[in-house]
Amino acid sequence: MRIADRVRSVPESGIRKFFELAEERDDVISLGVGEPDFSAPWAARTAAIDSLERGRTSYTSNLGKRELREYIAEDVSRWGLEYSPDEEILVTTGASEAVDLALRAFVNPGDTVAVHEPSYISYVPGVRFAGGEPLGVATYAEDDFVLTVESLQKSGAADADVLILCYPNNPTGAVMNERELSAVADFCVDNDILVIADEIYAALTYGREHVSIATLPGMRERTIVINGFSKAFAMTGLRLGYAMGPPAGIDAMNRVHQYTMLSAPTTAQFAAIEALRSCGDAVEEMRSAYNRRRRFVLSRFSEMGLDCFEARGAFYAFPEPGGDDEAFAEDLLESQGVAVVPGSVFGEGGRGHLRVSYATGMRDLKEAMNRMETFLTDR
Amino acid sequence: MAAKRELLDVLSTDARESVDDLARQLDVDPETVEQLIAELEAEGVIHGYQAVIDWDSINDSHVSAFVELNVELDRETGYEEIADRIVKFPTVQSLRLVSGDYDFAIEVTGESMQSVSRFISEQIAPIPEVTQTVTHFIMDTYKDGGMEFGDRDRDDRLSVSP
Structure with missing residues (x-):
């Protein structure tokens, strides 16, 4: 079919690949999600x-x-x-x-x-x-x-x-x-x-x-x-x-x-x-929950020796494991079943980093951090 | 104190959080968490830690009832005095003074409807100040302690999204 140049010029999103990899298995804890884990207020x-x-x-x-x-x-x-x-x-x-x-x-x-x-x-x-x-x-x-x-x-x-x-x-x-x-x-x-x-x-x-x-x-x-x-x-x-x-x-x-x-x-x-x-109260409760998870994740990263600046907004942390972020994310998914998004998906400046979403319940977040720690130790 | 309040928020949803995990979430030292919890316990803010159990899901005899209680006060006897007598029964799970049509709301548990009924008629109704009791047996529980007992929310989000 005849596709317009301006559409052709846009590559498929790098997120797609990780989505497909993550969908292949059913034991994945995903920290790759760009939306809240809460439902809209009742x-x-x-x-x-x-x-x-x-x-x-x-x-x-x-x-x-x-x-x-x-x-x-x-x-x-x-x-x-x-x-x-x-x-x-x-x-x-x-x-x-x-x-x-x-x-x-x-x-x-x-x-x-x-x-x-x-x-x-x-x-x-x-x-x-x-x-x-x-x-x-x-x-x-x-x-x-x-x-x-x-x-x-x-x-x-x-x-x-x-x-x-x-x-x-x-x-x-x-x-x-x-x-x-x-x-x-x-x-x-x-x-x-x-x-x-x-x-x-x-x-x-x-x-x-x-x-x-x-x-x-x-x-x-x-x-x-x-x-x-x-x-x-x-x-x-x-x-x-x-x-x-x-x-x-x-x-x-x-x-x-x-x-x-x-x-x-x-x-x-x-x-x-x-x-x-x-x-308003429901939003405030969600915000408090995100903030606790944010501190938890940053604190765990620091304990694992994973470099990460103190993110103060949204529900993402952006640690820098060093090296090839795509390979890191693929290996992490493969060996530990934890999905994160490689930073390079978001442009050159993200290279070497991972986007870790903490819009995930505390129980999964704890388990995911333990798995990441194991992954880093074994590496 | 903000950290104390937030600590209570977390413990009220999950009292099994470890001290280390609490410290990470509140961005304070584990020693501070230990100290805050000790203070809250000493001050009588935290009275204990319990599991939220759906008793209907296990095959065990467990009957609960809400009891409305009306009392008549006199010069020597106030609500406190009456409450002091009622709280002593281990069968009484909760006791509250409420506004509205009756005075006290009591939650009572027992092994059978019979044992609960007997408890109300033999132990509560005879209290001199008690003028009326209305017992509501609980037939099903949908939510308790802030937790829904139905199907847990399924996470149907895409596993990776921008």
Whole structure:
């Protein structure tokens, strides 16, 4: 069949291979999962069921249900983000759709889009689908995987049109504080770069509050903030996210959205309204559980002598066993039945590292750490 | 103290966590965990550690009942005095003073419905201040101690995902 060049140019995800290897056996403890092990809070699930029982199965407004946008506006104000539910918030089918919409709305063919590496695997393909040219910007273990202006400069990002920024970060678990973000913000203002800030893990930070780059001077007018319900509310399968930005930006994204998606899933929107209305405690409980697992995993890594910086966000640790990360991950899976994702899957900067997800129950996590320790000892 | 509170959160869901694992999860020394637990026990915050058991799943005679209890107080006798008498019976698993239509909610266990009934009529009802008892035998348990007894949640996530 005749496949378009821009699709052909995108290789199959390296995650796929590990998925298939892991699926081959049934004794695997997977630390390779990029979604919560919890289910969505029961109150949110019942709201979805209730909406179905009442027959609420039609489209919503393109922007999403007005009530939901109001709850979103109220919720993000805790990070100092102020957006009008009328024209500055767009509800999307997962944060993934929001990223895609932003790339299609703001990237002209041939435009350069800077993507820090390692990062979530969808950005580079998304840039290509939009006709843009991805520009990798390395982040380093010695900087705790924070994006620095030096690295932006060195990679030639001063000439970029758009920067995709994802903190708290998948796969590293890195977060950025206000001082570190300010340097990046100044760089973007000086070089007139639009920022797509994927803050899907914003609610999952440990020991410090999330800072959004959009709250820094000169950034609101050049930033689209993306968030959603998948991670904080454990609603991945309900596919619901949102984008926030100046009216012109949201209008541009909505133009693509209204022709391609029409509106985000209605049932999920009902669940999300209830999630924001009444499930704050459930989120806090999940966050506390993640934090305990995070400390546990980091503590075990340190006991095994496995190098790992202190990740303070999302639900990932990013240890560095040294050597070939793919071979390490394959051997670990083969000999101990523990699945992790090799860091190089997330771009050059991830080479030599492993993404270890602690979105797994404590019992499995303990067993997986014991197996990893055995593996390291035997090696 | 934050660490104490978090320690209680963890122990209330899994009291069998080892001191070392607790220390790792709370990011403190094992010695600190030992000390915090000792303090919590000494302060009467932690009274003990029990397994959450689904008695229906083993073939053993085990009957439980919730008993509503109404009492009449007088100048010399308050709730405390009455409670002091009732808690002494090993058959009584829990005793709570509650708001609403009755005064005390008691959970009682025994080997048979007969033995539980006998206990209520011979030991509880005759207490002078007790004016009424209503016994509800437990027919099935779906959740106890915060744990669901039904099918455990299956992890149907993809084993590796981005």
